[in-house]
Amino acid sequence: MDTESGSGCAERPLRRDAARNRELILATAAAVFAEHGLEAGYEEIARRAGIGVGTVYRRFPERAELVRALFESRIEEVVAIAERAAEQEDAFTGIACFLEQTLAHQVADRGLQEVMVGAISQDVHRMIGRERLGPILESLIERAQSDGTLRADVGATDLGLQLMVMSSMSIPAQPDLWRRYLALLLDGLRARPGQEPLPLVAPETEATYVLMCNLQRR
Amino acid sequence: MDTESGSGCAERPLRRDAARNRELILATAAAVFAEHGLEAGYEEIARRAGIGVGTVYRRFPERAELVRALFESRIEEVVAIAERAAEQEDAFTGIACFLEQTLAHQVADRGLQEVMVGAISQDVHRMIGRERLGPILESLIERAQSDGTLRADVGATDLGLQLMVMSSMSIPAQPDLWRRYLALLLDGLRARPGQEPLPLVAPETEATYVLMCNLQRR
DNA sequence: GGCGAAGCGGAAAACGTCTTCCGTTCCAGT
DNA sequence: ACTGGAACGGAAGACGTTTTCCGCTTCGCC
Numbered sequence: 001m002d003t004e005s006g007s008g009c010a011e012r013p014l015r016r017d018a019a020r021n022r023e024l025i026l027a028t029a030a031a032v033f034a035e036h037g038l039e040a041g042y043e044e045i046a047r048r049a050g051i052g053v054g055t056v057y058r059r060f061p062e063r064a065e066l067v068r069a070l071f072e073s074r075i076e077e078v079v080a081i082a083e084r085a086a087e088q089e090d091a092f093t094g095i096a097c098f099l100e101q102t103l104a105h106q107v108a109d110r111g112l113q114e115v116m117v118g119a120i121s122q123d124v125h126r127m128i129g130r131e132r133l134g135p136i137l138e139s140l141i142e143r144a145q146s147d148g149t150l151r152a153d154v155g156a157t158d159l160g161l162q163l164m165v166m167s168s169m170s171i172p173a174q175p176d177l178w179r180r181y182l183a184l185l186l187d188g189l190r191a192r193p194g195q196e197p198l199p200l201v202a203p204e205t206e207a208t209y210v211l212m213c214n215l216q217r218r
Numbered sequence: 219m220d221t222e223s224g225s226g227c228a229e230r231p232l233r234r235d236a237a238r239n240r241e242l243i244l245a246t247a248a249a250v251f252a253e254h255g256l257e258a259g260y261e262e263i264a265r266r267a268g269i270g271v272g273t274v275y276r277r278f279p280e281r282a283e284l285v286r287a288l289f290e291s292r293i294e295e296v297v298a299i300a301e302r303a304a305e306q307e308d309a310f311t312g313i314a315c316f317l318e319q320t321l322a323h324q325v326a327d328r329g330l331q332e333v334m335v336g337a338i339s340q341d342v343h344r345m346i347g348r349e350r351l352g353p354i355l356e357s358l359i360e361r362a363q364s365d366g367t368l369r370a371d372v373g374a375t376d377l378g379l380q381l382m383v384m385s386s387m388s389i390p391a392q393p394d395l396w397r398r399y400l401a402l403l404l405d406g407l408r409a410r411p412g413q414e415p416l417p418l419v420a421p422e423t424e425a426t427y428v429l430m431c432n433l434q435r436r
Numbered sequence: 437g438g439c440g441a442a443g444c445g446g447a448a449a450a451c452g453t454c455t456t457c458c459g460t461t462c463c464a465g466t
Numbered sequence: 467a468c469t470g471g472a473a474c475g476g477a478a479g480a481c482g483t484t485t486t487c488c489g490c491t492t493c494g495c496c
Contacts, residue, residue: 013440013443013496015441015442015443015445015492016491016492016493016494017442017444017492017493018427018443018444018493019440021444039489041483041484042484042485043483043484046445046446051444052444052445052446053446053484053485054443054445054486054487055442055444055445056447057484057486058382058443058444061485064435069338078240086327087237105274112440150393153255154402158398158399158402161387161399163387163398165383168429168432168433169383169429170381170429170437171378171421171425171426171428171429172425173421173422173439174418174419174421174425175406175417176418177417179423179427180376180416180417180418180419180420181376181380183414183416184372184376184403184406184407184416184418185402185403185406186406187405187406187413188402188406189402190404195405196401198398198401198402199397199398199401200391200394200395200397200398200455202398203391203392203395204391207391207392208389210389211387211388211395213387214495215386215388230472232472233463233464233472233473234463234464235462235472235473235474236463236472236474239473239474248451259453259454260454260455261453261454264475264476269453269474269475270456270474270475270476271475271476272456272457272473272474272475272476273473273474273475275454275455275456276473276474280453378466413488430452
């Protein structure tokens, strides 16, 4: 119990070369995941990093652990986007900003997109989705609705799902094709006099996560 | 050349048991594909049909062949939907009908959805997409636009992509959740005075197919 | 510099699918 | 009924990944 002078738990301080490799793996994995998604083989990461697969497995026996190490900070960026969006004078504009900026991040990094959707390690995703983003978005939505700018019958889960599908809308010739469909969506989201209410109700939070995972994997 | 009294090519008439099995495979594959998609293993089909895998491979060495045999008629249904939609008095309503009915089909049959997207055997998909559905939709769109009911800057590829992403919007608790988002989309598609034009341009037909395939596979 | 242990690389085992192959079974024509 | 060959089943082989394992290297403390 007292063998370590480290922080809290019994974490041995990792030998110099090992620490260097750990960073190397993280940096390489970031690139590989951004390009090929979270299911990229360890082989590919190892090859690009110029080290053996064994080394990658030793440091990150669980892929989820590697994913967490990589994306915890990236996800904070998204939370920051939401926070900034919530400060917008006009709540509808805030929503538009949030969607636009989050999409820009997700489209640029396939790994991030998959993380946000909970493709790997649901707990991380739930944590940010439910505990961090959820409240911010909900209050933004509520504000926009009482301002009469956002249609009254959409919820946070609706936005989440739309965000999720938009993030795949990108082709080499038009990498930001998603902007086109985001504009279309925003037009649909705007409150208008005499508007028919949407059919059905916004899906449950839990069900939304399940759907997102299914969309991703299949 | 004259050994067969069959139709056209030199197709040997298939032994009775083989013919029975062929039908059995088709029926079983229809169910399996509807449930698990086109990538379902032959193993699963064979097991459910109560026959050996070898039999399935012998009859359909190419998966694409099995897919074609199964979905050629299903796809005609979609074309028929489009034709009926084109007869609608109001062109915008026609578009709405087409989207709604096609989605209902696709959501009920994952295999059909994947075929429409060209996940297997691109040629079949292209054939129907480009040669059959394309013209019908395009004229419908044009009509709706000159009526001033559909916004002027959307194209057939835009609708195709939206259709494609909507078809995944379904959860056990709300199997027709897609109707909710279709309603939202239709609201966005409607022409309105003083509307900002959408950013970018509708994607090329070819690029659209590529994107659809990517969306599917990954 | 020497020593013990942590760390490394990558060959090989384990695994999960997809595909083939061949001994046996069953049909159809005589 | 008999026979030739088409068709069957499913075990065995091929294949692409993922994961482990162990002989050798490197580090860091004495």
